[in-house]
Amino acid sequence: MENLLFDQRKEVEDELSRGCEYAKQLQKILNETGEIIDYEDPVSSIFAEDLMMGILRSFNNTLLVLNHTHIIQFKEVSEEGDFLKIPNKELDGRKRRRSSIPTWETKTPSLIDDGQAWRKYGQKVIRNAKYARHYYRCTNKFDQGCKAMKQVQQIQENPLLYRTTYYGNHTCRNLHDAETIILDSVTPSDPSDSSILLSFANTNSTNPIKNPFLSTKLQEQKESLPGEAYFQSGPDLSTHAFESSGTAGLSSSASLDQLDDHEDLDDIFAAIQILMSE
DNA sequence: GGCATTTGACCATA
DNA sequence: TATGGTCAAATGCC
Ligand SMILES: [Zn+2]
Numbered sequence: 001m002e003n004l005l006f007d008q009r010k011e012v013e014d015e016l017s018r019g020c021e022y023a024k025q026l027q028k029i030l031n032e033t034g035e036i037i038d039y040e041d042p043v044s045s046i047f048a049e050d051l052m053m054g055i056l057r058s059f060n061n062t063l064l065v066l067n068h069t070h071i072i073q074f075k076e077v078s079e080e081g082d083f084l085k086i087p088n089k090e091l092d093g094r095k096r097r098r099s100s101i102p103t104w105e106t107k108t109p110s111l112i113d114d115g116q117a118w119r120k121y122g123q124k125v126i127r128n129a130k131y132a133r134h135y136y137r138c139t140n141k142f143d144q145g146c147k148a149m150k151q152v153q154q155i156q157e158n159p160l161l162y163r164t165t166y167y168g169n170h171t172c173r174n175l176h177d178a179e180t181i182i183l184d185s186v187t188p189s190d191p192s193d194s195s196i197l198l199s200f201a202n203t204n205s206t207n208p209i210k211n212p213f214l215s216t217k218l219q220e221q222k223e224s225l226p227g228e229a230y231f232q233s234g235p236d237l238s239t240h241a242f243e244s245s246g247t248a249g250l251s252s253s254a255s256l257d258q259l260d261d262h263e264d265l266d267d268i269f270a271a272i273q274i275l276m277s278e
Numbered sequence: 279g280g281c282a283t284t285t286g287a288c289c290a291t292a
Numbered sequence: 293t294a295t296g297g298t299c300a301a302a303t304g305c306c
Contacts, residue, residue, distance in 0.1 A: 119281095119282070119283085120282075120283060120284085121283090121297095121298065121299075121300095122284095122285085122296095122297065122298055122299080123283095123284075123285075124295090124296060124297070124298095125296095126295085126296075127294085127295065127296085133296085133297090135297070135298075137298095139281095139282090151297095
C-alpha cells in the first residue's frame with residue numbers, strides 16, 4: 001500500500017516535471033522577448049504543436065494517476081479521414097471555413113469543465129447516433145473574435161462516455177483577471193526535496209489554473225445530457241488508460257507534408273501573435 | 279436588464 | 293433532398 005502510493009507519487013512527479021519542461025520550452029518560444037517563431041517555417045510549427053501536445057498529455061497523465069476515476073484519451077487529430085474534410089475546391093477565399101478539421105478530441109466518462117467559457121448555440125439529433133450532439137462556441141466570439149468551438153456528444157451509456165471535439169484554438173484573453181500562466185523559472189534545485197517546483201503564478205489567487213482537464217468539476221447538462229455523473233473503474237482500467245495515453249508520445253518526426261493542409265496552425269499562430277502583442 | 283440555454287427554422291453541402 | 297451545422301426568437305436564470 002505504502003509502496004503503491006510511493007510509485008504513484010513518483011509517476012506524478014515525473015509527469016509534472018515533464019510537463020514543466022514542455023511548458024518552459026514553450027514559454028521560451030512564446031516569450032515576449034522575441035518572435036522566435038518563424039511562421040513560415042513548418043519545423044518550428046511542428047515543434048510548437050508538439051510541445052503543446054506534450055503539455056496536455058503530461059497533465060492528462062498526471063490526472064490519471066491522481067484520480068483514476070477519470071479516463072481521458074487524447075487523440076491527436078491528424079487528417080485521418082474520419083472527419084469532415086475541407087471542401088476540396090480552390091479554397092474559395094480564406095473566409096468561410098465551414099466545417100473544418102478538428103484540432104483535437106477527447107473521450108471522457110463525464111463532462112469536464114475545461115476552464116473555458118463556452119456558449120451553447122445548438123443541438124442536433126445525429127442520424128444513426130443514439131445521442132444528440134451539442135454545439136458550443138467561445139463566449140468571446142463576438143467581443144474578441146475568438147473562433148474556438150467544440151462539440152459534445154455522448155457516445156455510449158454504461159460505461160458512460162462522452163466525446164468532445166474541439167475546433168480551432170482560443171484567441172481570446174480573459175480580460176478581467178488575465179490568468180497568465182507563469183512558470184517559476186527557478187531551477188529544480190534539490191531532487192531529494194520531493195516538492196516539485198511547478199508553480200503557476202496567478203494574478204488572483206482563487207483559481208490556480210485554467211487548463212483543460214485539470215478541473216474535475218462537473219457542470220453543464222441538465223436534462224438532455226443525462227447527468228448521473230457517476231462511474232466506477234477498476235484499477236486495471238486506469239492503468240490501461242495510462243498506458244494507452246502514453247503510446248503516442250511525442251512525434252516531432254511527423255511528416256511535414258501532412259501539415260500542409262493543417263490550417264489550424266494558422267489559428268495557433270494567431271493566438272500566439274495576440275499573446276505576444278500584449 | 280443582461281446573459282445563457284432551448285429549440286425550431288434556416289442554410290450549406292454532398 | 294437528406295443531413296449536419298448555425299441562427300435567432302423565445303424562454304429561463306440571476
Ligand atoms: Zn475563446
